[in-house]
Amino acid sequence: MDTQVVIIGGGPSGLLLSQLLNREGIATVILERSSRAHVLSRIRAGILEWGSVEMLREAGVGARMDREGFVHDGTYLTDEDQMVHIDFHALTGKRVMVYGQTEVTQDLYRAQDAMGTTIVHGVEDVRILDLDGAQASVEYVLNGERKRLSCAYVAGCDGFHGVSRKTIPEDRRREFERVYPFGWLGILSHTPPVSDELIYANSPRGFALASMRNANLVRCYVQVPLSDKVEDWSDARFWDEFSRRLPAQAAERLVTGPSIEKSIAPLRSFVSEPLRWGRLFLVGDAAHIVPPTGAKGLNLAVSDVFYLHQALSAALKAGDETGIDGYSGRALNRIWKAMRFSWQMTTMLHRFDGEDSFAAQMRRASLRHLAESETARRDLAENYVGLPY
Ligand code: FAD
Ligand code: DHB
Secondary structure, X not given: OOOOEEEEOOOHHHHHHHHHHHHOOOOEEEEEOOOHHHHHHOOOOOEEOHHHHHHHHHOOOOHXXXXXXXXXXXXXXEEOXXXXXXXXXXXXXXXXXEOOHHHHHHHXXXXXXXHOOEEEXXXXXXXXXXXXXXXXXXXXXXXXXXXXXEEOEEEEOOOXXXXXXXXXXXXXXXXXXXXXXXEXXXXXXXXXXXXXXXXXXXXXXOXXXXXXXXXXXXXEEEEEEOOOOHHXXXXXXXXXXXXXXXXXXXXXXXXXXXXXXXXXXXXXXXXEEOOEEOOEEEXXXXXXXXXHHHOOHHHHHHHHHHHHHHHHHHHHHHOOXXXXXXXXXXXXXXXXXXXXXXXXXXXXXXXXXXXXXXXXXXXXXXXXXXXXXXXXXHHHHHHXXXXXX
């Protein structure tokens, strides 16, 4: 065999899986379609559950996160000017970490370089073969030349548009999907946050999220129709709309500045089952997508990696295959609960075009219930900080 595990995709799932396996003495090769600079330029998630924080520490990549990340004890949900504080720490004993996906990915690349792991960038036409044989193989094209690697297992960490999921025959997988009729327009700007904690804002004009990366770098989002283009949104228009959706006490603290990144992400809930096909395992966005409202995308990728690295390690080091047989069921159990939470947060906080007047009342009642019931706040907090692995 050329290596023990071939990992398709050098995003956070692939890198973290490789890092954990390498630390247990298991050899991996990562095949990534894009350049490293491109992977690191994608601004995505910003909130780590405590389980993810502990996983990154365990993988030996927690030092910069612990130095530069910001621990948050709670968050705000708002309905027009009413602010509901969810005190995660008081309600669950747990907290979350504000540390961008870009930073996590950069830390993992550095750690993998230090391990001497082979990460091949710029691969094309990846094909995953022989999944029901004694060993699997992966073919790819690099600089016009076709190559082939043999391995014991293949980890499909190649995101929603990757090749891994599509390798499983269509009649052997079941897909569940809900596409939402709006997207999030996000900007990054060197300005101070309006609040010490994130604000998830429900307003008659639609949803807004005030997030941050540090004391002088904010990540802010507004709900937009799917037909909108980034070019339709000047910085001035963005800040005007964003401030109108925030409660007045937060909007008056808003400092605006030029955006250094601006992009629109569509919202989707998606699960493909099962996560295993012979010697292939799906991980992270390759298998499931959540709308970003619950901050679960990256965190679910981390819990998948937790289950799979345990399973592969037992199989490769001790010949015990119970873990790999159980991987799909174990991971899906947690995935579906995060799906439910992300869907619920999305429904509670977004305005749906053409909705009836009843829908807006349901959102308001949900927020009022949260304001008045500690039980409701604890339920939200328990899900937001992350359900146990
Ligand atoms: P990815 O990060 O998608 O990594 C997959 C990697 O595989 C990529 O580097 C890709 O180039 C590579 N690849 C793809 N196809 C192939 C192939 N055929 N061969 C080789 N390599 C391939 N989550 C949140 O919690 N909050 C957010 O605000 C948020 N914003 C997001 C915005 C966008 C635009 C997107 C797409 C996602 C966002 N997410 C967010 C989700 C979160 O970023 C993902 O859940 C997370 O990136 C999943 O990591 P992953 O490694 O599984 O997949
Ligand atoms: C961020 C993104 C999210 O989807 C979320 O729920 C919280 C924060 C962010 O990019 O900072």
